[in-house]
Structures are given as C-alpha cells and as structure tokens.
Amino acid sequence: MLYMSVFVLIPLAAVVVKAFSSGLGTLWSSIDNTPAVRALVITLAASLIVAAIGAVMGTLVAWVLVRDSFPGKRFVNALIDLPFALPTIVAGLTLIALYGPDSPVGIHLAYTRGAVIVALLFVTLPFVVRSVQPVLIELDKEVEEAAASLGASNTTTFRRIVLPALRPAIFSGAALAFARSIGEFGSLALIAGKVQIASIVIYDDIESGTEQSAAALSVVLMLVALLVLFVLRRIGSRIDR
C-alpha cells in the first residue's frame, strides 16, 4: 500500500490538487478554451473509431486463429503480441517509414488524422484478439452443431449463438483499447504532426510551463479513463456471476 502511494497515488492526487488549485473557475476556463475542447473531441472520436474497428477486426483475427488452421499459424499467433513488445515510439516510426513522405508504396498518410487511427489500431491490436481468443477456444461446438441441425443458417448461428457468448469478451477488449487510445502518447508523438491529440497538448503545456492547464486537461482524461475502468469492473463481476 505504501509502495502504491509513493509511486502512484500521491502523484495522481497532486495532479487533481493542481487542477483545482486556482479555483473551479480557472479549471473550467482552461478546459473550455477551444484548443483543449478540440483536442478532447478529436481524442475521444479517434478512440471510439479505433475501438469499433478493433472490435470487428480483432474478433475476425481471433476467429481465424482459433477455428482455421494453416501453415504458419503459430507464427501469426505470436505476432499478435508484437505491439505489446515493440516500444511505442518504434511503432510510430514504422508507420512513418511505410506511409510517410518517402513512402515506398506511395501512400502519404503520416501527420494526418488517418495516421493517428492507424497508429492507435497498431498499439491496441492485442486487446480484443487476446480477450476473445480464450472464450472462443472454450466455446462449446455442440451448441453450434445443434443450432445447425435445427436448420439455422451460418449467419443465424453466428448471430444468435456465437456472438452472444463472445460479446462480453469483445466489449471488454474494445473498452481496454479505448482506454489505451485516450492516453496514448508514444506512437503518436512522431506521427500526429499538427493533429492535436489530448496527450500531446498536455505534453506541450508541460513543456511551456503552463502546468495548471495541463493538469486540468489531465483530470478530464483521467475521469473518462476511470469511467471505462469502472464499467469494465461491472462487466467483469457480471461474468463471474
């Protein structure tokens, strides 16, 4: 508990205190200025898009990894963890290398909102895949066979049998991806360019010495993240029951 306090709790408390240090009015005005609001809107929108695409593609990848078999599957399976192992700054750089100014494929995505989405998809890829995969492995195939033998089409079986079983896993994976996207910095630091992402705005505020407005934006971001964490725990305890 002491360890947690020294390293985590006291510093976070300091941010909250700093945000409120010059009164509620100042706190509100530092959130309510246009760049801060825009940064929040862009960050939340990008995170939502990433969570949605990640949920669909992550489930698809998990499905292929569990139900399909092909040469090199073990390699692909190991590859999924690459974004967790690779330093995020390198992740950002790899995307500049491929989609940047001297792109070998001629796609110039870097320094745009599209690049932000791609970078976030990269770093959050494992969340949905790794949370859906074990559930899919445990899933009882007999229920699906029963549905099929009762005349259900593949689409119906998937929609009525498989999807409901996977839904909590997909949801919690996507929520983790969302939470991670809100605060992501490393992979975006190089690639975001002039796109004002919340974490980058906070960084610029710290560098220019306006710690109070950095703290104000931080508190809002932390509130959103805590909300996600809270919702996740509720889902978790529902599954346990």
Add this chain to the structure above:
Amino acid sequence: MTVSRRTTLSLRLVALAYLALLLLLPVGVVFWRTFEHGVATAWSYMTTPAAVSAFWLTVLIAVIAVPLNTIFGVGAAMVIARSKARGRSVLDALIDLPFVVSPVIVGLALILVYGQGGWFGDVFLNNGIRIIYAVPGMVIATVFVSLPFVVREVTPVLREVGDEQEQAAATLGASSWQTFWRVTLPTIRWGVAYGVVLTTARALGEIGAVLVVSSNVAGSTLTLPLLLYQRDSQIGSQVTTSVYALATELAVLSIAVLLLMTMFGSRREDAR
C-alpha cells in the same frame, strides 16, 4: 458451425492481410531502411557514444524497475488473492490505475510531487537529491507505468490453484516463509515469469512518462526511445538512417522479449 471453404479462405485472407498491412509491412520497411546503406553504416549509427550511453541507461532503468515491481507484484497478488484484510478490494481496484492513466499525465504528476516547488521536491533538493529531470525520476516513472503487469498475471493463477497445498504445508509444520518458497512460488513461477517479461518490455520502451521527467541531455538522461524521439524531432520530416538504426536496435530487443513472451506464455498455459 460448418463454414464453407470459400468463407474460411476469405476470412483467413482478410485477417492475414490486415495483420500484414498493420504490423509486418511497416516493421519490415524499418529494417530495410536501416540496412539499405549496408550493415556497417547501420552498426556505426548504433555504436555512437550517445547511442551506447542511451542503451546502458535504458538497461539500468529496467534493471532497477523490474525487480521492484516483481517483488511488489507478487506481494500484492498474495494480498489480493489470499488475505481477507479490508484494504484488499481497494488495492485490487487501484492496481489497474497505471494502465488507464496517460503516460504524459504520469510525468506531470511526478513533477508536481517530486519537482522543484512540488510537494516533496524541495525536501529532496535541499539534501542535494535531484529526482525530476534526472535518472531517479525516470526510474519512478518507469515503475509507475509498468506496475500492474506482475500483479495481473499472478493473481488469477493464485486464485485458480487455491490454498489447499499451502494449508497442507502449514499443517505439516512449515513456516509461512518455507511455504512461500517451497509451495507457492513454484506453482506461480510461469505467471511471474510472464509478468516479468511484460514489465521488461514496457520498461524498455516507455517514452511518454520518461520524456516528461527527463532533461533530454544526450549522454546522461536519454534512454534509447528518448534519443530516437529527439533525433527525429530535430530532423523534422526527413527520417534518416541513424533514426532507423536506433529503431532497429529497439525492435531487436523487443523481438527477443516477444520470443520469451511466447515461450513463457505457452508454459503458463500448460501449467494450468
């Protein structure tokens, strides 16, 4: 559910193409850019004094942060899974905080507490200990962001194996210390190993939190990711071989970590 051959193949194609475009191709291009002027050139960029000192600082920070978080992680997991103390559920809820707080906010938080004019900063500064814009701050930042991994890996294993064996050991007269070393630790060892690997990966690659509390002076407070960031933002849009060489160096480190992850991950699955 019997899926037709065509659907299976097209799903496989979509999944593999997605992974190739998102993961494999970008990483491949970085390797290619690094070595396009020959291995010797790339090697010379990796062995400049700044790069070498950044490498050792990265390793040093990981060597301090990882054992700290491992000891704390196993201890906290024991409390969450075994103890019935009142603080248990609070601890359980707070453990995940570092995962959902943006690394930049972590940096800001540390400045406000340990920096000049911060809550405890002046106490340390008056005694000649510099934390922020120096290595201690970077270590604390790394500890913060990589704190939950070991706890999160070990807690479910402890819950799953239950405490019958530990009770048996205790009835046979083992002290709690003996029980821990002889019974508990061997059962959770693969979970611990996996958590340690994840912690190491994060410690080696962390940028956001460390960037804020570093003074960005090459040779003293730049880790490999920071050096990479500094080089790239100085040059602007034209990324050079020297940047790619550093990226490759980091990527090689992390691929080694990935191999360990795969190894320990499957051992951990087998053990269950």
